Amino acid sequence: MSDLGTRIRVYRGMRGMTVRALAGEAKASPSFISQLERGQTSASIGMLRRIASALGITVADLFNEDDEPAHRVVTRAERPELATGPGTRKFLISQRPLRTLEMYAGEFDPGSSTGDEPYTHGESQEIFLVLRGSLTLWLGPAGSAAAHPLGPGDSVEYRTSVPHRVVNDGDETAEVLWVISPPTPSAGEAAAGQAAAVEAEQS
Structure with a gap:
């Protein structure tokens, strides 16, 4: 849960979103998002889907622990x-x-x-x-x-x-x-x- 919370916080920062903005998009309370980012609570799959959608990623991305590749080529x-x-x-x-x-x-x-x-x-x-x-x-x-x-x-x-x-x-x-x-x-x-x-x- 700690790793999951850290990834949510990192993606939120990359999007330039505040805790309150993410909470609003995911239909959750700011305190819940804050606790989730600190690894102090868990979330249902439905909630994780809403959080991922608000961040422009997938639920799988939230659990992806692979290192970021040095580069990605797209033809x-x-x-x-x-x-x-x-x-x-x-x-x-x-x-x-x-x-x-x-x-x-x-x-x-x-x-x-x-x-x-x-x-x-x-x-x-x-x-x-x-x-x-x-x-x-x-x-x-x-x-x-x-x-x-x-x-x-x-x-x-x-x-x-x-x-x-x-x-x-x-x-x-x-x-x-x-x-x-x-x-x-x-x-x-x-x-x-x-x-x-x-x-x-x-x-």
Whole structure:
């Protein structure tokens, strides 16, 4: 239990989450999370699942005592793909368990977008970089968002709490990167779930 608690505390620190924030995400009391991190109490499997989900990892990651590898190589063909809208593709670059940052690669066909409405996720720092093609990143609430036309090599940095939306209004497929630090709960949970699904299909 002491080792488990230590790993929970380490992952929480990597995510930049307070004890109270983790407790809220996991539907537990801050005192319980604090006692669990100190190895003074145990948790049910259901509770561990909620804690792992809030941290963007799996329950197995909480019990993994293997040393962190010096490096991890992921080929383009091995990148887990996340579910997205028509004409778009999004791939997880940073591998589970998500630690201090998360990175995604994306592709937008002409006329495609991240959706009709801008979205937010957590309160992190996000960098959006265009590798190929041209598109527009909208920042701000719907109806008053500012348009930022971007071409190859252009980037924008913003908080994930700011509503944002991406539209490919060019005539070729655009390729982009997202870098987010620390990982946001919603994005981290989706990435972990999708990666686990891909691993299950390949096993």
